[in-house]
Amino acid sequence: MKNKNNKKIDFIPQMEPSFDENETNQLIKYMRGGGWVTEFKKTQEFSEMVRDYTKSKFCSIVSNGTVSLYIALMACGVRKGDEVIVPDYTMIASPNAIVLAGAKPVFCDIEKATLCLDFELFKKLVNPKTKAVMLVTVNGRYPTKYMDIVNFCKENKIFLIEDAAQSFGSFYKKKHLGTFGDIGSYSFSAPKIITTGQGGALVTDNPELYEKIRKIRDFGRENPGNDHYLTLGWNFKFTDLQAVIGIEQLKKMKFRVKRKKEIYKLYTKLLRNNNKIELIPTNLEDTSPWFNDILVEKRTELIEFLKMSNIGTREFYPALHSTPVYNIRKEFPITEMVARKGLWLPSSVKLTDEDIAYICSKINEFYK
Incomplete structure (x- = not known):
């Protein structure tokens, strides 16, 4: 296949990640420096960079953007018998995380203008079983009545979890998407604006929610590395090898x-x-x-x-x-x-x- 200038056209994929010698050189440096590969100082550095970029108070890096949603739901106390409102148009990880948490996903239609949650339809779905709403900011866009949703959730004591998997680098009135609710979730899978292959992040300004997130992602431990378990938790941790890549990606x-x-x-x-x-x-x-x-x-x-x-x-x-x-x-x-x-x-x-x-x-x- 050739273009109008008679130049051969290679296949153009719908999406592909972008890396250069910076990731390569830093990975080599890390491995030659005796890195243990597992989660340690580089993961902490990457977490702090994401925290600072989003201007959040707390950030936790986890293994992927589906796990991040599940952890967010668990931290908010979502459980069997609860309902969580979620857009019908989203990546299936959003409702599946709700099911994994034991709750019922309640689908809501979207508005055509933004492909995001329709506020008026959302309000009609709220009932005494509604524990949370998962607000998906599709393709970096936000709902027309974004702040109405935020304020409604606050007034009605409904947890607002922002699935901002597609919104890293997008803002509303100079404030990063994913930072308006109780917890924001990002994804660093291969198609995203920056990638670590797989990976996710949770941000919050609530210290109590952050402590719950920190424990859930690390077997429920009181502190990393000890065997004193305060709550149910799992291994949803990251690796320093991925973090090395993430640090270089975030610089771009x-x-x-x-x-x-x-x-x-x-x-x-x-x-x-x-x-x-x-x-x-x-x-x-x-x-x-x-x-x-x-x-x-x-x-x-x-x-x-x-x-x-x-x-x-x-x-x-x-x-x-x-x-x-x-x-x-x-x-x-x-x-x-x-x-x-x-x-x-x-x-x-x-x-x-x-x-x-x-x-x-x-x-x-x-x-x-």
Whole structure:
């Protein structure tokens, strides 16, 4: 496959991580320095960097972004008989963590403008069993009535857990997403803006919740390294080997946030005149888009056409209520629509402007 300049086009994946000699050199240095690989000083350093970047009081690094949600639920006292409201449109880790905690996920439809939780629908679902809400800030965006949700939860003594897995580097009024509720959760899996392969983080300003998080992630120990167990806990710890990578990745955040916004702007510029494509309003002053997302007709055909042009894409998440694992017979019209029409385009920070121009030319060609 060649572009208009007759240059061969290698396959462009929908997403790929980005590493350079900094990660390589620091890993070699760590291993040659007698590193034990397991969680120790480098994990603590990475935790402090995430804490400072989000301007939180406390941060705990854990093994992945699903475990982080489970720990957050446990720290908030969520258990069997409780209900947790969660968007129908989210990665399945969100409701699965609720099930793992023994509670019932109660799905709520989203608003089309942001793909985030619909506040008015959310209020109607609250009942005496509602222990928490899991607010997912999809693709670095926040709900239209973000602060209404925050204040409603405070007034009604409902725990607010922010699933900000896709929002590291995104803000609302200069305050980092994931820091408005009781606990915020981030993911550092391979597709994220920074990655440690697998990994997650929990942030909070509440010292009591932090102490619970600290114990739950380390077998319930009173203090690391001792065998005095105060509560139920598990091994949800990190490794210094991953932390070495995370430290170097985090040093690149300023560039990556800038580049993510540049990429989104260029996609918007090159696709906005195509009336077959619907772009999702995005405030790039606040949002650092995780992925470049569009809503389209003839999605299956477009995916195949782009694949033949050496361009990888990924469908949006399904409407979770309709999946075999949940199988809830209820209508969630906005989620169902975006799940049917949504498509993620190539989104790596390694993309060049030439790559994006080629991708958009092929999309526009398909809809001619």
